[in-house]
Every structure is written in structure tokens, then in C-alpha cells.
Amino acid sequence: MGKLAIAGALLAIWLALRGRPEPFEITAHLEDGRRTPLREGRLYSRSVGAGPDLLLLPGFAGNTRTWEFVTPALACEYQVHWLDPLGHGLSDKPADACYDGAAQAERLVEWLDANQLSRVVVFASSAGAQPAVCLASTYPERVRGLVLVDPFLVAGRYITWSIKLGKLIPGPSAAMGRLLYSQRWYVRLGQMLGRYDPWGVTEADVDRQFLPYGSPGFMEALPAMFQGVDPANYANAIAAARCPVLLVWGEADRTAPAAQAEALAGQFGDAEIRIVERAGHLVQEERPEELLALARPFLERVTRSAAAA
Numbered sequence: 001m002g003k004l005a006i007a008g009a010l011l012a013i014w015l016a017l018r019g020r021p022e023p024f025e026i027t028a029h030l031e032d033g034r035r036t037p038l039r040e041g042r043l044y045s046r047s048v049g050a051g052p053d054l055l056l057l058p059g060f061a062g063n064t065r066t067w068e069f070v071t072p073a074l075a076c077e078y079q080v081h082w083l084d085p086l087g088h089g090l091s092d093k094p095a096d097a098c099y100d101g102a103a104q105a106e107r108l109v110e111w112l113d114a115n116q117l118s119r120v121v122v123f124a125s126s127a128g129a130q131p132a133v134c135l136a137s138t139y140p141e142r143v144r145g146l147v148l149v150d151p152f153l154v155a156g157r158y159i160t161w162s163i164k165l166g167k168l169i170p171g172p173s174a175a176m177g178r179l180l181y182s183q184r185w186y187v188r189l190g191q192m193l194g195r196y197d198p199w200g201v202t203e204a205d206v207d208r209q210f211l212p213y214g215s216p217g218f219m220e221a222l223p224a225m226f227q228g229v230d231p232a233n234y235a236n237a238i239a240a241a242r243c244p245v246l247l248v249w250g251e252a253d254r255t256a257p258a259a260q261a262e263a264l265a266g267q268f269g270d271a272e273i274r275i276v277e278r279a280g281h282l283v284q285e286e287r288p289e290e291l292l293a294l295a296r297p298f299l300e301r302v303t304r305s306a307a308a309a
Contacts, residue, residue: 055123066209093215248295254280
């Protein structure tokens with residue numbers, strides 16, 4: 001009976017861990033986007049619409065398709081730029097790069113210069129807020145305002161403990177991270193935890209995040225990406241950001257509770273916070289209409305003040 005139990009457990013583990021993202025050729029998925037060559041690699045971007053410039057950044061290990069539900073409406077009034085930071089989506093993924101917010105912000109400036117963009121409003125989801133606040137604090141002349149959706153600038157205790165554990169045992173943590181992120185069921189679990197209604201996750205929701213994991217270099221770069229994502233490192237950048245900030249928080253965000261959102265708003269020099277009911281960590285996917293309704297007055301204010309200046 002003991003041998004059967006062990007065999008059954010091994011079979012269950014094999015079944016759980018046998019999934020892998022399918023390798024794919026990036027150029028076949030560029031559509032009307034392009035990859036801008038920078039010093040450390042090529043960054044994928046896609047631009048639509050006309051008007052003041054909006055730069056949209058995804059969260060950790062995500063990609064800019066997370067913004068597909070709000071982009072058509074925004075593009076009616078603004079020029080919307082999807083951008084996958086280095087290591088994300090359809091951009092290059094060097095294993096030896098630094099992936100913290102400050103390094104990513106320097107690449108954002110390089111990308112802005114390469115595309116002749118002077119000032120932008122940055123939309124950022126989750127950990128995408130880290131390079132966004134670094135950009136705003138270090139290069140204030142490039143940022144008109146920030147729209148931060150459930151920003152990973154604060155974290156609940158369990159996530160904080162997992163980050164600390166990862167720093168204590170980086171080797172095993174990197175191996176476990178590669179193993180888990182290669183599993184479709186793990187991505188589905190993350191999607192479920194990121195939503196108010198976990199049972200509403202569709203195959204398209206999973207595909208949106210999982211498919212780019214088959215791009216060249218993703219698994220090799222993942223450990224370095226983990227090293228740069230600790231939200232505890234951004235207190236100074238938050239305090240130094242002086243542009244207007246709109247914080248949009250899902251009431252059911254499991255990454256950090258709404259009480260932490262209120263405290264975070266007080267750390268910025270000019271911030272307003274809006275809580276979205278019946279939404280989790282992915283407001284732009286779960287409640288795109290509510291996000292647009294909240295963002296429009298903010299965008300009008302910051303673009304109008306910029307034009308007056």
C-alpha cells in the first residue's frame with residue numbers, strides 16, 4: 001500500500017508539472033507593433049490613436065495585452081503606447097540584466113528618446129508602478145502624471161515573507177520560480193487570485209499572460225526579475241515623485257489591502273485614491289469601464305495643466 005501511495009503521489013506530481021509554454025517566434029506576433037533596439041535589448045511597443053501621449057506598462061512577468069480592454073476608448077482622445085519593459089512580453093530578455101525599477105526607468109527614458117516623445121502620462125499595473133515612480137522621481141520633466149492600478153508598491157505580510165525567503169535562498173527560489181511559471185495551471189491560479197470573481201477566469205485570460213512565457217530567454221531571465229521586484233525598495237522614489245498621481249485600487253485586491261492603499265496615497269506629494277468595488281488586482285481587465293471613468297477626469301486635468309504651462 002505504501003508503494004502504491006508513493007507511486008500515486010509521483011504520478012500526481014508529474015501530471016501537475018508536465019505543462020510547459022509552447023516556444024514561439026516573436027516576429028510572428030508583432031502585428032502592428034515593433035521592437036526598438038536599445039543598449040541592452042529590443043523593447044516591444046505598439047502605438048494607436050492621436051493626442052497627448054499615454055505610456056502603458058504591465059505588471060511583473062506580464063505583458064501589455066493587459067490593457068487591451070481600455071485602449072480603444074483611450075485611443076479616441078490620446079496616443080496610446082503599449083510598452084513591454086525589458087524581460088516582459090515580446091521584448092528581449094537578457095538573463096544578466098538588472099530588472100529593478102531604477103534600471104527599467106533608465107530604459108524607459110532611452111525608449112522615449114528613441115521615439116521622440118518628450119512627456120507622457122504613465123499607466124502602470126502592479127509591479128509596473130515601480131519603474132513608473134522611478135521615472136517620475138528621477139526624470140520629472142518626462143512625466144505629466146501617473147495612473148497606478150493596484151501598484152505593487154506595498155504588499156501584504158504573506159507576500160513580504162515570500163520575498164524575504166527568496167532572498168535568503170535565492171538558488172532554490174529561482175528553481176521553484178522557473179518550475180511554477182512554466183505551468184499553465186499556476187498562471188490560471190494567479191489569474192484567479194487576481195480577480196474579484198476567481199471562477200470567471202477564461203482560457204483567453206490565461207493565454208494573455210501565459211503564451212509570452214514561451215518567448216526566448218524568459219525562464220533564464222526570471223530569477224533576475226525576481227531580484228528587482230521588492231516593493232520595500234521604492235519609498236524614496238515615492239516620496240520624490242511630485243507629479244499628480246491617481247491610485248486605483250480593487251476592493252478585493254489580495255496583494256495588499258485597501259488600508260495599505262490609503263497609507264500609500266499619503267506618501268505621494270499629490271495623489272488621489274479611488275477604490276473600485278467588485279474588483280481585484282486586475283481592475284483594467286475586470287472593470288475597464290470603471291477605470292476609464294476614473295481616469296478621464298484625471299487625464300483631462302493633467303493634460304490641460306500641461307498645455308497651460
